[in-house]
Amino acid sequence: MPSFQQLVSGALLALALPSHAAPQFSPGNSTVPSPPSSSAILFSVGANGPNAPVIFPLSNGFPNIVNNTPAYQALTVQAHGSISNAPPPASLALDDLRSFKVVELQETFEVYFYTQLLLNLTNNVPGFEISDPALKQDIINKLIVIQGQEQWHSLQAGGVLQHFNVSRIQPCQFKSPATDFTTAIQLAANFTGVVISTLQDVATRLGRNGDSAVVRGVVSVVGTEAAQQGVFRTLLGDLVPGELPFLTQSTREFAYSALQQNFVVPGTCPNDNTIDVPIFGTLNVLTKNIAAANQILTFSIERSSAQGLSLVFINQQNLPIVQAISNATTSNGVTTFQANFPFTSNNLNGLTIAAVTNSSGPFINANDVANKTLFGPGLIYPN
Template identity: 35%
Template structure:
């Protein structure tokens, strides 16, 4: 199966809007995001373990605050996504019935998603607890809409955004290490979260009959790529706190029109603005490789949207799983780090899943 998150969103967003006209809203029946002690105990039981009981940081540096805000925003989004996914399977909504999930049993899928929902609730509560301990405001839920209408689409999208999380958490650990002080214990804590998310994505890949582990080294990212990706699921204007309070960049959308495959090919991209081969390039992040810059060509404009192509040299050493594409300022520039790519990005991330 060769699908991209961008392709999924482009192809079914209209259908999803019709089917899921009512946005997903909090709070949940179990009290999340503010469960009482009895509700929290039930969440912990269904999650398979409790919140960490060690001391929390009381002093957070600005980079650490931004990192934790991003992580909380993501964890709450994931609670919303998997709660809706679980409800669709439980209630056998069209496209999520027993036939759609075969050969898996309905109860197995319900048990798996129930664990994930409760685990993500604890991730979110844990991150917000750290923010509050450091005298920062907790991140509050927004409203969400998800561009999936059946079980297969839901699993593919779950794999894709979990892959983004797996690339973001090492960045978070690096930020906590650089800040040191009170934040140092967070390195190990989020190493555990990183491992837990890896277990999740193995399940999503297994359900698609993919090898559970995609590649020896997974694709890294940069916080602003994750921040931008999360916002594609948030109903505009629905967040109690302005997203501009989080000190990260929101990029313009980069849509991958062509369905990528595990071979060298040419991809078509679309952005809502002017581009030029003399002023822009595509950069790919794949595996643990140094970012790869390729030229763009065949630029045309239709109704204010710029269409262009770029090579996708998969056979030159790309990793299976997630590849991130970004349209950057400048032609032919080279970059040593993913963060340097993000600093030059105008449109992105283009999310490509190939394996």
């Protein structure tokens, strides 16, 4: 019998075809976690059914899952567990409540993404077909659990807000650029890396603000997200499950900016105006298929000049790297420029976050960079 890795390799080879745009489906009607066949849609789908756009609430009521209801129990089975039933702390700093607003929206996007991906797989949308039935079912079964876990991650963050009489962040309309299975898995691996990096910042703020009682729950989510990312990287074939010995640091400002720039349909968030976190200008990484090697990268920003600006790379837990901007040209209000990507001397494996700052540093960490950022994040994944 072929090994799992052989099945994965065969499936991905079969997917090495021209990609096709995927219709926007919405998530399915049941919460049973182990479907008997890939033709059955057995996960929570959008309220309008499996052939409608993915909008909220889902068919199980998410994001409005009430404790001790059938939907709550079904989600517990689907996700292989539930949120904590331990009592919350007596208080939480306003700064930390701000973090949980970002986390709730981020995790709700993940619910959208995995719902969309499951529908594309179960409906055999062009580009999402997997020829081996056993492999397809195995992937679907795992994604159903992940979809359930992301519902709990969002509900946990929302529950913290609700407990302290802060309005939960309502779902937006989301979008995904993935048009085939391979690009969807690449995207999932990459944004999961950003989530993990962001939760470092959330945990650090909790400790600094005297809210250490909540750190344990946040770090438990980091572990789950990291396990998911390891599966995605393994599915891609040539990537090791753990991308780095110490995962890249980030901040909630970079995460929120990336979410709004790439995955939120503008103007569709009912109350994102209550999230008091800055959204940076977009930093476009124009160089594609970036290799794990020293090279010159090309970027663009909507600004009439690059004068007085620097490019900063954040990777692992190391000091941010400041690079001079060169060859800047401006046309129609867009400035295109280049900067050196010093891969070899800095071991820039895994996620590197790029930002354009109004300072040349030096910077001591990602928060220091975010405080001086005008455009970002540019997300670079050479391996």
